[in-house]
Amino acid sequence: MTQLRKFKIKWILIHLLLFIYALTIIYPTLIVIFNSFKSNQEIFSKPYGLPSSFSFQHYIQAWQEANFSVYFKNSILITFISVILVLVLSSMAAYILARFKFRGNFIIFFTFLLGLMLPLRLAIVPLYLLLRDLNLLDTYTGIILVYTASGLSFSIFILYTFFKNIPNELIEAARMEGASVFQIYYKIMLPLVRPALSTVAIFNFMSIWNDFFFPYIFLSSEDKYTIPVGIASFFGEYTTDWSLLFAGLTISIVPVIVLFLIMSKQFIDGLTAGAIK
Amino acid sequence: MAKTLTAKEKESTIETNLYPIVKTLKKYSFLLMLLPAVIIYGVFILYPFLSSIYVSLFDWSGIGPMTHFVGLNNYIKWLTEDPYSTMFYRALGHNIFILLINIIVSVFFGMFIAFLLSQKIKGSGIYKIIFFMPHTFSLAVVAFLWGLLLNPQWGVVNNFLKTIGLGHYALPWLGSEHTALSIIAVIGLWHSMGFPILVFLAAIMTIPKSLIEAAIIDGAGIPTIFSKIVIPLLIPPIITISVLTFIGSFGTFELMFLLEGAQAGPYYSTDVLGTLFYRTAFGGMGAEASGMGLGASLAIITLIIIIPISILSIWFQRKRNIEF
Numbered sequence: 001m002t003q004l005r006k007f008k009i010k011w012i013l014i015h016l017l018l019f020i021y022a023l024t025i026i027y028p029t030l031i032v033i034f035n036s037f038k039s040n041q042e043i044f045s046k047p048y049g050l051p052s053s054f055s056f057q058h059y060i061q062a063w064q065e066a067n068f069s070v071y072f073k074n075s076i077l078i079t080f081i082s083v084i085l086v087l088v089l090s091s092m093a094a095y096i097l098a099r100f101k102f103r104g105n106f107i108i109f110f111t112f113l114l115g116l117m118l119p120l121r122l123a124i125v126p127l128y129l130l131l132r133d134l135n136l137l138d139t140y141t142g143i144i145l146v147y148t149a150s151g152l153s154f155s156i157f158i159l160y161t162f163f164k165n166i167p168n169e170l171i172e173a174a175r176m177e178g179a180s181v182f183q184i185y186y187k188i189m190l191p192l193v194r195p196a197l198s199t200v201a202i203f204n205f206m207s208i209w210n211d212f213f214f215p216y217i218f219l220s221s222e223d224k225y226t227i228p229v230g231i232a233s234f235f236g237e238y239t240t241d242w243s244l245l246f247a248g249l250t251i252s253i254v255p256v257i258v259l260f261l262i263m264s265k266q267f268i269d270g271l272t273a274g275a276i277k
Numbered sequence: 278m279a280k281t282l283t284a285k286e287k288e289s290t291i292e293t294n295l296y297p298i299v300k301t302l303k304k305y306s307f308l309l310m311l312l313p314a315v316i317i318y319g320v321f322i323l324y325p326f327l328s329s330i331y332v333s334l335f336d337w338s339g340i341g342p343m344t345h346f347v348g349l350n351n352y353i354k355w356l357t358e359d360p361y362s363t364m365f366y367r368a369l370g371h372n373i374f375i376l377l378i379n380i381i382v383s384v385f386f387g388m389f390i391a392f393l394l395s396q397k398i399k400g401s402g403i404y405k406i407i408f409f410m411p412h413t414f415s416l417a418v419v420a421f422l423w424g425l426l427l428n429p430q431w432g433v434v435n436n437f438l439k440t441i442g443l444g445h446y447a448l449p450w451l452g453s454e455h456t457a458l459s460i461i462a463v464i465g466l467w468h469s470m471g472f473p474i475l476v477f478l479a480a481i482m483t484i485p486k487s488l489i490e491a492a493i494i495d496g497a498g499i500p501t502i503f504s505k506i507v508i509p510l511l512i513p514p515i516i517t518i519s520v521l522t523f524i525g526s527f528g529t530f531e532l533m534f535l536l537e538g539a540q541a542g543p544y545y546s547t548d549v550l551g552t553l554f555y556r557t558a559f560g561g562m563g564a565e566a567s568g569m570g571l572g573a574s575l576a577i578i579t580l581i582i583i584i585p586i587s588i589l590s591i592w593f594q595r596k597r598n599i600e601f
Contacts, residue, residue: 014393021390022407024467029410031433032422047433093314100307108315115322117587119528121551122576123325125332125558125569129339130325149321152314181307210415212531217559228417232535235421245425252418260413264406267413268475275476275517 029253036246043242058247066238068251070223071230078140078215078226079208082147086204087197089148090155095185097156098163099171109160115153120146121213128217138220146218147208155200158273162196163189202263202270209256227252326580333574339558343570351574365575367545368553371458375549376526378462379469383522384515387473392503394474395481405478409471416468420535423464427451451536454546461532461547469525473518480514481507520590527583530555550579 035043036058037051062068097109120127127146128137136142166189174184190197212228219225225233231252238244260267333352336345354361390408394401411419426433427450435447450460484507492502530551533541539560541548558572 011398014396014398018390018393018398018404022404025407025411028422028426028433031426044431047431047436089314089317092310096307096311102305102308108311111323112314112318113591115318117524117584117591118322118326118580119524119583120322120325121528121530122554122580123322123329125339125573125576126325126328127321129332129569130321130328145317146321149317152318152322156314182310185310206413210413210417212415212417212535228415231415231417231421235424242425245421249418249422249425253414253422256413256415257410260410261406264409268405268409271409271412272472272475272479275472275514275521 029257032246032253033250036243036250038243038246040241040243043246058243059251062234062244062247062251066234066244066248067222067225067230068227068234068248071225071227074140074224074230075209075226078143078147079205081140082144082151082208083201083204085144085148086151086155087201090152090200091159091190091193091197092185093152094156094159095163095189098160099166099189109156112153112156115150116157120150124213124217131218137218138224140224143214143218146214147204147211151204151208154203158200158203159193159196162193166192198266199270199273202266203273206267206271329573329576332570333577335570337568337570339569347570351571352578354571355575355578361571364545364548364553365550365578368548368550371547371549372527372529374458375462375465375529376523378459379466379522379526380519382466383470383473383518387470387518388477388508388511388515390470390474391477391481392507394478405475408474411468412471414468416531417535419464419468420532423467424451424536427460452543454543457537457543458547461536464536465529465532473522476514476518477511480511484510516590516593520586523586524583527579550575554579 031048034049034051035047037054037056038046042052093112097105097112131137131142131146134142136145170188170192171184174188179187209226210228211226212232215224215226215229216232219229222230222233231248234248235245238248332343334346334348335343336347336350337343355365356362394404414422427435429435429449429452434450438444438447448456450456488506489502492506497505528551529549533547533549533552534555537543537547539552539556541552541556554572554575557575558569
């Protein structure tokens, strides 16, 4: 009897602790969403709790006046092209490095791995000068190239292991039938490493989509801003128009939350890859 | 003694001479698939890092030709000459402060929550998703979200403190030099905690259940199980998390920059190497501190701090791989 009670108390305690911690995450997020529907006055007098009425006026204002539609378009464009480039370049490179023996193979692989411990932002000075000299400052091309380059190390690192583990017989069989190196890569290898490709895609997608630093340094015209930089300029512009600020924040987090909830397993796998084996 | 060759013989020699080249080219044509990655990586990653070392040896504002070679003078400035050294050591101290808080909380709180989650409880999947959610937010969004909630006038946090009768704790948290850095550290942890929790949870799940059951039969309580069985098996993820936290803490920039500005106020109380580097290279620190060369040298100093730890972790991981 006492044991059962002890048992129950333990479960209640565990749930209570987890629930309190969950609340520190859910509640601030909900407050942001709730406050986006309130007027400035209501935010001031009743900052927490549900809004007295739901008006989408601030959303329309943020979307149109504060250019959130433009920021969204830019984020989507830059992120998607960069992720696709990273996937293509890193899977080809990892395939070659993992499956072919040639002089310099190890050095090249090692040099790619080196990038895992070099935070690229520390090389921002020459990178900035390089883009300036190539006339790529404030262009989509410039930032896409930088993102593509910065995604290679991690992606090659993950894909390399997967390509290494593919049994030799498959490749030999294809080679016997006269398939070229590229055909083997495209028709046989890629489908086999699909799980790793999705991991790599999500990891790169999140780090590029959320990045503030590079677009802040490289993009100077507002019509090229991505969401993180856009929101910074938005907060600078509408400092005290709180309901509008909350609406802007909501616009930028809700799509990510929805995407994360739909694909939470893939997200968690993708973002913790490398640390968990 | 010259040997005369017939036309046919000549042709065949050329063929046999050329054939290996063509053959080699064909044999190595697969390298074409490696080339794009190598070029992009070389131009946009390797070159900037190597060039950083070069630029750091010049006194150069970033405009005009780079002619004033100063050797290691920029480094000496940061390490020994006032006001640079004051700024450098203050920022370094703040990075170490952030690092310590992050490591302690990520490891202990992370392990604790992971341990709770590993008990077969209802809804652990939902908790996992909730705990990880902030990790998917942009740091810019996190900065402004907490900036709004901590607003000293009407901010939800202070309002809440007043409601529960702790009104005298309703402070301008981000505006006070005594609290700003700690609060920013907590905001950073709010953003990143999901990661260590899930890494520890994955590790805990691999601990053989029979081992824990045996311990329970032997009468061991939760604290004993935790310290004698769980923690020793968690050493590898502890090291992984510590290393990632180390690199992250020395790269921290966004929260300070967005919440406290490029000057990392109040009174530089939130200045870290990241904001100092940004100010030096791009923000301008007045006439005496001249931009790019000085900034590049600070970046190299930061790299020198980070790289040994990364190498240690790779060495460790390799060792672990061999063991398994």
